[in-house]
Amino acid sequence: AQKITQTQPGMFVQEKEAVTLDCTYDTSDQSYGLFWYKQPSSGEMIFLIYQGSYDEQNATEGRYSLNFQKARKSANLVISASQLGDSAMYFCAMREPPQFGNAGNMLTFGGGTRLMVKP
């Protein structure tokens, strides 16, 4: 089973509108971290926002917020007031405690959502 599922391969949003990018995850651990990254066409991976599994408040970082629903195992990214520069690939990732004989925490990425902002 996929650890991180992003069901929207591509999305369009009108400039200045809000958009929600979906992410569901699968883990049996109680402790984990959820992260969102942005990857423009140039290739660099930019860290946007993070949510810990024990955090009760949804994380916010400027125009980015994370809609964390633990019982549903979802961690959707909300971008408010979209800008043309928001056009990029967006990746949801989860960090879990050591697995399969490894000694460190594992970070697993979803397949990504390509967001295109229309002027």
Added chain:
Amino acid sequence: KAGVTQTPRYLIKTRGQQVTLSCSPISGHRSVSWYQQTPGQGLQFLFEYFSETQRNKGNFPGRFSGRQFSNSRSEMNVSTLELGDSALYLCASSLQGGLYQPQHFGDGTRLSIL
């Protein structure tokens, strides 16, 4: 504070050759991870180093290896290159690789195999 620096940015090699990629983490970061990104397979974890020790390893053949130096800089080596090794290789660092610590990525090395 300088970000994660990867060199070189672009590399062209032929099948059978070997290649070494370099990564300098953010100052103070001791955990360095490597990822391979391809259009078909997405982002795949290669390995993680912490305090000069490989702590995590992904599901890649032994042709892929790495190491970390005492200053936390890391190198990744791929031997006997295959066409399928063409990819963007991303390096990421974090303070200690903690569960709640974000990883910060470099700009990547784009490797093309002819």
